[in-house]
Amino acid sequence: MKVIYTDSLVIGGGLAGLRVAIAAKQRGYESIILSLIPAKRSHSAAAQGGMQASLGACVKGNGDDEDVHFSDTVKGSDWGCDQDVARMFVNTAPKAIRQLSAWGVPWSRVQGGDRDVIINGEKVTITENHEAQGLITARDFGGTKKWRTCFTSDGTGHTMLYAMDNKAIQMEIPVHERKEAIALIHEDGVCHGAVVRDLITGELIAYVAKATTIATGGYGRLYSVSTNAVISEGIGTAIALETGVATLGNMEAVQFHPTAIVPVGILTTEGCRGDGGLLLDKDGYRFMPDYEPEKKELASRDVVSRRMTEHMRKGKGVSSRYGDHLWLDITLLGRKHIEKNLREVKEICEYFLGIDPVKEYIPVRPTQHYSMGGVRTRATGESPTLKGLFSAGEAACWDMHGFNRLGGNSVAETVVAGMIVGEYVADHCAANALKISTSTIEHFMKAEEKKITELLVRDYGENPFELKVAMQKIMMDKVGIFRNGEDLAQAVEELKVLNQRAKNIALRNKISSSNPELVEAIRVPKMIKMAQCVAYGAQLRTESRGAHAREDYPERNDRDWLKRTLTTWTDDSADLPEVSYEDLDVMKMELPPGSRGYGVDNTVHHPDTPKRLSQVEEIQKANPSANRHEMQELLNPLTIPEKFKGKNERIGRGYK
Amino acid sequence: MSDQARILKFQIFRYNPLKPGDKPRMVTYEVTEAPGMTIFIALNEIREEQDPSLQFDFVCRAGICGSCGMVVNGRPDLACRTLTSKFADGEIKLLPLPGFELIGDLSVNTGKFMRSMSERVESWIHDTTADEVNFDKLEERMDPDLADKIYELERCVECGCCVSACATKRMRPDFLSAVGFMRLARYTLDPRDKRTDEEYYEIMGDDDGVFGCMTLLGCEDYCPKDLPHQTQIAYLRRKMALVR
Ligand SMILES: Cc1cc2nc3c(=O)[nH]c(=O)nc-3n(C[C@H](O)[C@H](O)[C@H](O)COP(=O)(O)OP(=O)(O)OC[C@H]3O[C@@H](n4cnc5c(N)ncnc54)[C@H](O)[C@@H]3O)c2cc1C
Ligand code: SF4
Ligand code: SF4
Ligand code: FES
Numbered sequence: 059m060k061v062i063y064t065d066s067l068v069i070g071g072g073l074a075g076l077r078v079a080i081a082a083k084q085r086g087y088e089s090i091i092l093s094l095i096p097a098k099r100s101h102s103a104a105a106q107g108g109m110q111a112s113l114g115a116c117v118k119g120n121g122d123d124e125d126v127h128f129s130d131t132v133k134g135s136d137w138g139c140d141q142d143v144a145r146m147f148v149n150t151a152p153k154a155i156r157q158l159s160a161w162g163v164p165w166s167r168v169q170g171g172d173r174d175v176i177i178n179g180e181k182v183t184i185t186e187n188h189e190a191q192g193l194i195t196a197r198d199f200g201g202t203k204k205w206r207t208c209f210t211s212d213g214t215g216h217t218m219l220y221a222m223d224n225k226a227i228q229m230e231i232p233v234h235e236r237k238e239a240i241a242l243i244h245e246d247g248v249c250h251g252a253v254v255r256d257l258i259t260g261e262l263i264a265y266v267a268k269a270t271t272i273a274t275g276g277y278g279r280l281y282s283v284s285t286n287a288v289i290s291e292g293i294g295t296a297i298a299l300e301t302g303v304a305t306l307g308n309m310e311a312v313q314f315h316p317t318a319i320v321p322v323g324i325l326t327t328e329g330c331r332g333d334g335g336l337l338l339d340k341d342g343y344r345f346m347p348d349y350e351p352e353k354k355e356l357a358s359r360d361v362v363s364r365r366m367t368e369h370m371r372k373g374k375g376v377s378s379r380y381g382d383h384l385w386l387d388i389t390l391l392g393r394k395h396i397e398k399n400l401r402e403v404k405e406i407c408e409y410f411l412g413i414d415p416v417k418e419y420i421p422v423r424p425t426q427h428y429s430m431g432g433v434r435t436r437a438t439g440e441s442p443t444l445k446g447l448f449s450a451g452e453a454a455c456w457d458m459h460g461f462n463r464l465g466g467n468s469v470a471e472t473v474v475a476g477m478i479v480g481e482y483v484a485d486h487c488a489a490n491a492l493k494i495s496t497s498t499i500e501h502f503m504k505a506e507e508k509k510i511t512e513l514l515v516r517d518y519g520e521n522p523f524e525l526k527v528a529m530q531k532i533m534m535d536k537v538g539i540f541r542n543g544e545d546l547a548q549a550v551e552e553l554k555v556l557n558q559r560a561k562n563i564a565l566r567n568k569i570s571s572s573n574p575e576l577v578e579a580i581r582v583p584k585m586i587k588m589a590q591c592v593a594y595g596a597q598l599r600t601e602s603r604g605a606h607a608r609e610d611y612p613e614r615n616d617r618d619w620l621k622r623t624l625t626t627w628t629d630d631s632a633d634l635p636e637v638s639y640e641d642l643d644v645m646k647m648e649l650p651p652g653s654r655g656y657g658v659d660n661t662v663h664h665p666d667t668p669k670r671l672s673q674v675e676e677i678q679k680a681n682p683s684a685n686r687h688e689m690q691e692l693l694n695p696l697t698i699p700e701k702f703k704g705k706n707e708r709i710g711r712g713y714k
Numbered sequence: 715m716s717d718q719a720r721i722l723k724f725q726i727f728r729y730n731p732l733k734p735g736d737k738p739r740m741v742t743y744e745v746t747e748a749p750g751m752t753i754f755i756a757l758n759e760i761r762e763e764q765d766p767s768l769q770f771d772f773v774c775r776a777g778i779c780g781s782c783g784m785v786v787n788g789r790p791d792l793a794c795r796t797l798t799s800k801f802a803d804g805e806i807k808l809l810p811l812p813g814f815e816l817i818g819d820l821s822v823n824t825g826k827f828m829r830s831m832s833e834r835v836e837s838w839i840h841d842t843t844a845d846e847v848n849f850d851k852l853e854e855r856m857d858p859d860l861a862d863k864i865y866e867l868e869r870c871v872e873c874g875c876c877v878s879a880c881a882t883k884r885m886r887p888d889f890l891s892a893v894g895f896m897r898l899a900r901y902t903l904d905p906r907d908k909r910t911d912e913e914y915y916e917i918m919g920d921d922d923g924v925f926g927c928m929t930l931l932g933c934e935d936y937c938p939k940d941l942p943h944q945t946q947i948a949y950l951r952r953k954m955a956l957v958r
Contacts, residue, residue: 095781096825096829096872098780098828099774099781099872100773101774101779103774104774104779152849157849161839164856164861164864164868166862167858168858169858213868216778216868216869220868227829227837228836228838233829236825287774288774288775321750324775324776406777409795409796410750411750412797523762565766567765569732571733572730572769572817573767574761575761575766578766704850707850707851
């Protein structure tokens with residue numbers, strides 16, 4: 059039995075995982091990162107659009123600060139987020155971006171003087187302040203009051219991931235590539251590491267650690283068409299679920315991005331609309347202002363995706379052999395802008411559609427994009443039920459996104475969570491010794507070995523590729539943008555059947571080393587369980603909030619549903635997870651529930667909402683001289699690692 | 715496009731070094747072409763429907779992550795963004811990228827190569843104060859055009875196509891290759907990196923470095939991100955020639 063010991067085991071080499079490992083190593087703890095692929099190929103590289111941080115240096119960002127970012131984030135989440143976490147996040151994001159700047163990200167910078175931009179379909183000249191020359195600039199993104207999304211030309215995620223991985227290489231942090239964590243090792247409510255399969259040799263290795271962090275990204279590939287990388291299959295989240303101890307949060311919260319190309323689902327960034335691109339229907343008509351007169355194309359993602367779907371249902375879609383779609387028009391931005399700031403989009407159009415977006419419209423349709431749900435954690439990043447298990451990034455439900463995350467807030471989350479959770483991981487390493495018996499490790503290793511042997515010896519059975527396609531189709535057709543009780547009930551029943559069939563997978567290629575069919579056979583049963591968590595959670599949640607839109611329950615219902623869904627899977631022979639709920643405490647909210655400002659407000663309010671609103675008012679009245687930092691402390695006192703407590707400086711404003 | 719779907723003929727290199735007795739060979743598979751089909755789609759179809767043991771690497775399937783470099787009809791390229799319609803006769807021959815450790819079939823270990831390249835060129839900002847930077851304060855300013863220029867050189871996705879296309883690399887196994895030169899060029903341009911020319915010379919001032927390059931420019935021809943290899947290699951050579 060091969061066992062590798064370390065202080066901090068990080069499963070996942072994307073932005074979040076790398077940053078957690080860096081934090082622990084900076085504090086002197088040995089860290090090992092596991093990844094299915096070389097770290098620099100992680101899905102984080104695909105983020106083209108940008109990272110939100112309220113630097114307020116560009117002229118359209120002037121007046122921005124943590125408070126504005128906080129309010130955008132909470133509203134974006136449809137009040138489903140954890141406001142303590144959202145607060146920690148917005149206060150730390152400016153530090154994160156500045157640190158990355160020192161580590162080598164070539165952020166695009168403010169150029170003083172006049173420049174032409176497209177706003178609301180019109181060419182407008184804006185004048186950047188000369189005093190801000192050379193500071194990090196930002197672009198407009200959906201659902202934000204200010205231009206806050208910092209970027210590097212068209213390759214934000216790529217440059218962030220390269221800088222982060224390079225930092226890890228500099229710090230001599232090993233990344234064990236082509237390794238897949240397939241089970242967690244745990245005992246008496248404490249996590250001790252993971253059983254890991256070498257994807258080349260097939261060998262099983264036990265990685266034993268004081269702290270284990272899941273940073274494995276999202277679960278977009280539960281759906282047939284997704285903007286996500288093909289490895290975003292949620293396996294890290296699934297192994298937490300399979301402990302029966304760790305809980306998953308808000309699994310039904312799945313975001314659809316308005317503009318992925320048809321049919322393959324590759325994303326064209328929100329930057330297209332942020333920079334002035336428009337959505338048009340089959341008549342070339344710009345329809346978004348009719349639905350959302352204020353924010354138009356730049357309403358929050360979930361809203362735009364639903365409006366597009368509604369419009370297509372009215373027969374206004376462009377029909378094609380792949381079903382209906384709409385047009386994204388960026389021709390008005392001009393060649394120069396597209397070739398510099400949206401070049402990746404141009405390449406994608408050329409290679410995958412054979413069109414030139416400088417001259418032609420892009421066929422787009424809302425497509426699965428982001429997983430708000432994931433491993434439920436405290437604000438420290440630790441699982442509330444499984445000690446020593448941490449999670450960060452898209453894999454986690456740290457819960458700053460609630461039921462809808464804002465564009466640009468995700469790569470920002472990966473880095474900020476990496477910094478904060480990384481400190482708590484280090485604290486955990488400091489306070490705990492490695493205490494685990496060999497027999498426990500052996501028990502978990504044997505269990506996985508047995509499963510693999512069974513797969514390899516079974517003569518007849520199910521084809522894992524077919525099961526996966528069937529699952530993805532159920533999710534696509536019945537657990538999509540608009541949901542209803544009937545479809546969801548069917549989805550749950552059909553997934554139960556698949557869950558049974560998945561116990562009987564047989565392989566055609568019976569070798570234990572590098573074997574893509576075996577990889578699939580190990581993953582598919584886990585993915586079906588994850589899909590069931592999403593579908594069942596969606597069925598039970600009889601309201602609409604953020605990206606979870608029920609046609610049969612169109613209103614947001616704070617009275618009954620201002621709570622987070624918690625999912626566990628304790629009984630391995632069951633076909634359904636256990637679901638419970640955790641209330642969000644209105645009386646502690648810095649920003650009590652209100653309207654997001656889209657469409658008609660039909661919210662069923664929580665009885666505590668008016669109470670908290672008047673309480674907040676009283677606090678404000680009682681402290682007329684409090685500045686915004688003091689007011690935040692009064693309304694939402696924070697515990698945050700010492701390192702990140704400082705106020706953030708802004709041009710023209712200092713630390714105010 | 716006519717509605718009569720073509721039958722594509724894929725000739726694929728097959729060899730699993732971990733399977734006892736396995737021998738390198740070319741195997742032919744037939745796939746019915748679909749509109750908009752890429753090599754990514756076709757290979758997955760072959761794996762799911764014809765041969766589940768077929769190994770290849772895709773991650774982003776959007777030409778962004780650099781996982782899927784392979785030799786497509788003699789040309790190192792990103793397979794995920796190569797449309798099958800590009801090949802008039804419907805015959806597509808696929809080989810793994812040469813110059814890298816073979817994992818199996820079309821899968822090669824570019825990751826291992828790239829990590830050691832990064833270690834060798836010390837692919838990070840050399841500045842002892844970078845870790846102490848006070849991130850509460852305004853960031854260090856940078857000329858906007860310079861930031862753009864650095865990004866232009868940082869667009870490399872470590873796919874390895876340039877390495878496979880390089881004749882010098884074939885003769886000199888330790889040759890740094892274009893991907894390494896591009897990385898170095900990126901850091902020499904960046905004022906945040908405080909390395910001196912002498913320090914850079916230590917890394918690339920020999921025949922395994924820029925002086926070994928024969929400027930045949932396979933790298934420039936095949937780089938899927940169209941990075942300016944020719945100008946950057948020439949620039950590094952001039953810069954290094956001045957050191958000693
Ligand atoms: C096309 C696209 C564009 C986007 N653009 C933006 C944007 O502009 N702005 C923004 O804020 N967000 C954007 N996002 C979202 C954002 O990119 C992701 O949410 C974020 O990068 C996730 O980072 P991560 O570190 O959590 O995970 P990832 O980067 O997905 O990394 C996951 C890691 O886990 C590893 N792994 C997975 N499973 C296992 C396992 N079982 N064992 C071992 N290792 C494992 C993988 O190898 C990988 O290294 C975009 C997303 C997509 C799909
Ligand atoms: S110019 Fe030729 S020899 Fe030099 S790195 Fe490029 S391919 Fe190799
Ligand atoms: S320089 Fe070009 S060909 Fe070489 S690894 Fe980078 S992207 Fe690929
Ligand atoms: S799979 Fe990412 S570049 Fe081809």
